[in-house]
Amino acid sequence: MNILICGVGGQGVVYASKLLARQALERGETVHTAETIGMAQRGGSVVSHVRIGDNCPSPLIPKGDADVIIGLEPGETVRNLEYLKPGGVIAVATRAIPATAGGDYDAGKMFDYLKSLGVELIVVDAEEVFRRDGSYRNLNVEMVKAIQHLI
Amino acid sequence: MSVKLLMGNEAIALGALRAGVSVTAGYPGTPSTEILETIAKERRDGVYVEWSVNEKAALELAAGASYAGARTLVTMKQVGLNVASDPLMSLAYIGVKGGMVIVVADDPGPISSQTEQDTRTFAKYSKLPCFDPSSPEEAYEMIGDAFELSEELHTPVLFRPTTRMCHATAPIDVAEPAFVGGGVLNAPFHFEKDPKWVIFPRLSVKNHALIEKRNRALSERFSDYNFNAVEGRSETFGIATGGVCYAYVKEALRRLDAEWVKVLKIATPFPFPQRLALDFLDSTECVFVIEELDPVIERELLYVAGAAGRAINIYGKEITENLPASGEYTVELLTEKLAAFLGIAYEPVGGGVPDAPPLPVRPPVLCAGCPHRASFYAVKKAMSGKKAVFCGDIGCYTLGNAQPLDMVDTCLCMGAGITIAQGLSRAEPDRAAFAFVGDSTFFASGITGIVNAVYNKNDMVLIVLDNRITAMTGGQTHPGIGKTLMGEATAALGIPAILRAIGVEPRVVNPLELDNAISAVKAAAWETGVRAVVFEYPCVNVAKPTGSASVNAEKCTGCGLCARELGCPALKVGDKAEIDASLCTGCNLCGQVCPFDAIEVTK
């Protein structure tokens, strides 16, 4: 099973992948992960690849092979859509993070687009996390919880 | 035995500790940095670890310890090997006593480097054996082999992972006992005086001949090395590969249902296992060579085939141009190429996200509150309308090139900005030449350039961006900080004191006090000779935020000047300015820029 986690720096993408990997290890499964962070310090795009099971030699999930995409941010989710397998599931958080290059982007349009794809969409309400915790810090954990039934 | 999830770099570190390494040194550089950090965390008493001042120092220190019999590990990124190449080339002739492994992490892409140089080529040039692991699992085992070989043959050995392997995580059986011997405390080492440690032409002539002979023998021996292997059983087709590309090839073959194809895996690109390669070629009609960066395996196969008079089709990147000559490879690319090679029908995947709304652009930027932004801005203001050129250097502050700051006109390699500025001012004397250098780079290779300027009466303005950390690679210590990688307190070398000793009286300023900062730069620019301004303020990842800024909506006219001038990611302007409180550090740079006093900082 291939799970791709994406978001922006500071959202805890890497932590979410560690969580999934640890769970898999506890179930006695083989698991490999890889991070692509590049030069981004903060605010850049971050992607984590989690590959559960044997016979996944490449550290990165090939495009078209992700069973699940966990998107901590709607724009990043759309950016990484190529990775989704036909019939794959997307879990996406509602909160958009504005681009560093200035200005907002239209998160509503991103959601309309995601909905238009006709794939199974699990929407996680980031504002609910904020109301509960007073911060978005645990959004990553919430996202991992939201896909537990798929693993 | 216990299975642990280890990053490639952690696997290398634990493998080295298990192999009994005693003295370890390196200089931070993505993607190699976590190796020494893991040693620092996991080492037991008697294992020494240091961030050296640069890669040359690290390699020389390790050489000394190896002369005395200790097993040593040196770590760096590929461009670091350029800095360390002076001692390396000579050490190849002199050799070592204790096993010495030099880990050089390559960065195909390049993802976070200046060059795409290939350390396998460097291995051939320096005539040193080289290991090229294909996964973290393999790296954990292979580094032990590298130590054994080094000690047996009295030669330093190169070990070359690449980014994807360094930053991939795999479950690894961490063998018990985790450590075999090693540690300075456990093995009293001793340096035996002997003329063989002193390089002279006569010794070099003798040793050169021995090295060539050894490498021929090693090629033969590597043909039986278990990580060099031929897998699969096809008659017609063969694939030759190595490093992380081996993993990509396996995955691509699985996707094509073509796991039967024969694969030659090269784990020791130098000396090349010629006999194994010849056996492989003997039973194959056409070969596709798949490797990132230089065509190392490709050329070796062509050589082996040519020398043996074999007529065989060898496809690759150099002569037949079947693969890109540069850049990183992916499973997707290789699946497509392999399908064509094997004559299997395949519909390429990917191809973008059609009809998607415009995606947010997220280039790397200086953090909100980064003191470098203030420093660049002060220099920009001080020099506005004047003829000036701004030489940058390697670090977070290379990002000062981005709009709206646009303050980096050149960037070459560690420390180069300082000397490039001198050359520019020699060629174009009526234009002020500035050089920006960070604190870690100042120590690594900046000081000699300043000495050069003073000695030769070159004209320049040095701007030191001292943020009290090696920020770019994630916050490592350096000689200015007062703490070693072992966690001990040590002398904190002051940059102003060093400049004074060289004969340059610096102006030392807090860049977040904008007016002072601008006047200091103006004054320095007015003088001639070697001038220096040292901007001191800690990186936001070291210092606690001083507060948080907010916009007084009544005063803010929405003119947008603050965002336009500074490009702080916490700041944006719609109708009015808005500040993202979760990012803002309260640095108050925008407050000093706003002409209407609309920004207020609460402590």
Ligand code: SF4
């Ligand atoms: S005070 Fe202004 S410039 Fe400084 S971090 Fe906050 S928004 Fe950015």
Ligand code: SF4
């Ligand atoms: S990490 Fe530190 S030095 Fe680098 S951009 Fe952020 S604040 Fe500036």
